[in-house]
Amino acid sequence: MQKIGILLPRSTYYETISFDIFQGLKSSLENLELKEYQIITENIGFGADKQQCYRAAEKLLLEENVSLVVAYIGHRTAELLRPLFLAANKILVVLDAGANLPNEWPTCPNIFYHSLHNALGARFSAQKAINDGFSEGALITGYYDGGYLHTYSISKSFEDFNGKIVFNHATGYREDDFNMDPLTSHLDQYPNSALLSIFSGDFVQWYFAEINKKFKNKNLPMYLTPFGMEETMLEKAEFASEHIKGITAWSKKIENSHNQHFIETLEATGRKPNIFSLISWESAALVEKIISLLNIHKTNLHEISSDLKNYQFETPRGIISFDHKTNTTLSPLFEAKIIDKNGYCDIEIENEITNYKEEFEKLASFQLENINSAWYNSYTCI
Template identity: 70%
Template sequence: MQKIGVLLPRSTYYETISFDIYEGLKLGLEAIGEKDIKIVTENIGFGADKQQCYRSAEKLLLEENVSLVLAFIGHRTAELLRPLFLAANKILIVLDAGANLPNEWPTCANIFYHSLHNSLGAWLTAQKASNDGYKKGAMVTGYYDGGYLHTYSISKSFEDAGGTIFFNHATGYKENDFTMEPLQHYINENSDSAFLSLFSGDFVQWYFKELKSRFSNQNLPIYLTPFGFEETMLENAVFPSNLVSGIVSWSKKIENKENKLFIETIEASGRKPNLFSLISWEAASIVTKVLELLIEQKNNIPKIASELQKFEFNGPRGKIYFDEKTNTTISDLYEVRLIEKNGMSEIELGKRVNNIKEEFDKLCELSLNNVTSAWYNSYTCI
């Protein structure tokens, strides 16, 4: 029986994250007929402790002798693990929320990235705001979300499209410190602004509650990125405005047989399908391909990497394939808008975004001079 390792995070506002990732991977493997693969897990906390991440990965490689490792981490932590995986001659599959931008896009043959593309979604969200006619923007972020470089992605995209950011507001860390009061004066003077918003987890619910409380009659144009539309959080979020729209990487409303199977299988296990079970479910197809190539190519990592770069498959989001320059998966993204259901929020799925690969290439070419992020945490893990 082959063994694979998984580095599992924890999160205070996505409390089921480790279970979702584990179940998504296990059920995804079973769905494609792989029932004889043993999954060995190690906990890495919030992903911020670099030594803990290294020790946990090292344990999987040395003590458990796993064939490969999956980890819900970001680029910075993955780069710290790079020497370990080079020395072990093993492959690391990074389950990447895509909220940060690396200073240099990596091309190590031992590391591949399967992404939810929050930064790319932010890039496209700003374009949507511009296409809707907005030239003035206010950027509004949660305390945690504001520390990632999807903030640069959304602002740079808006500016490149001819817009200007006139106002920035980052909220408090806790619910009793969370307020949209600073927006009130700005809105009085700049009612023609788009609100470029970066939130995840409970912060989405707090944001909508504040908007509803303070600006219920103003119908503000709110633009959200993929994690802002995470549907398990929207179930408990009040409907704030008729002009909430943006980009998603996945929704339960995507109609294809792969998504139907994913949703039905996860729900039959007693869990709610979400972005975390989705990314690991899809990763099951990448895992089986790597295991196949390990045998076929006799553990020759450069040859395995070359073959894996050509690999593509259909998942719940649609077609998934690798960008050969960055070893990162490319997948469909969709336009959405928010609709009201019994006073709460729900997604209405729109059209698939065109030219995803071309827009990803533009994102990769951004110069990040003097643009940095201090976060090592796995995204959404605080």
């Protein structure tokens, strides 16, 4: 029997995150050929305590002797675990929100990143605003979301596409300290600027409520990144503008048999499908492939790494493949808009983005000198 370790986070505004990640992996493994397995879990809190993350991973490797570990963590925490996994000669599969940009993209043969690509989505969101005719942009973020380098991705990308950032606003991190008052003077001065918006979780709901409170019926042009377009949070968010667009990594509206199967399977377990159950569902294919390669190559992780990076597989998002230089999975992204559903928000898919591989290469080549994020938290885990 194969033992699969998983490091599970917690989040105050995605309260079901650990259950979603666990059930996504479990349900997907049950649908694959890998029948004889045991999932062993360890809790890592918000992912900010480096020692807690290290001890949890060490326990899985030493005491449980797992074949590999799956973890919802960021690049910085994964790099801290790198010596441990090299010493154990075991593989770490990182479920990556893609919200941060590492100062150096990792190429360790023991660590692979399966991503939701929020920073890449931010780049496409900036491009979409430019294509819609906006040359001036305001960067609007929440206190927490603003601490990750997807903010750099959206602002630099807007400038790469010949736009200009003319305003920045970061809100407070509590609902009673969350307001859009500074937008009033900004819009008086720059009435034709796009609101390049990075929010997640409850912050999306607070954002739209504030826009309705202060700018109702103004139909402000707002552009969101993938976590801002997450459906389970949007369905509780007030509809705030006829011009809210963005990029989504996944939606229930994606029409393919793999997505339909994923949705039906998760709903049958009593869970509501979301981006967290999706990414762990997809990771089961990587787990199955790694275990098959372990049977072929034994402990030769360089051979396993080489074969794994040539692996492609079908998922609810489409075909997923690896970027060889960064050990990161690449998957389609989708242009979408927010539509009114009885006063609240729903998603409408407009187009599938096909040039995501080329744009990821540009994103990975960003020079991050004197640019850094202080957050170790797994993204959305506060």
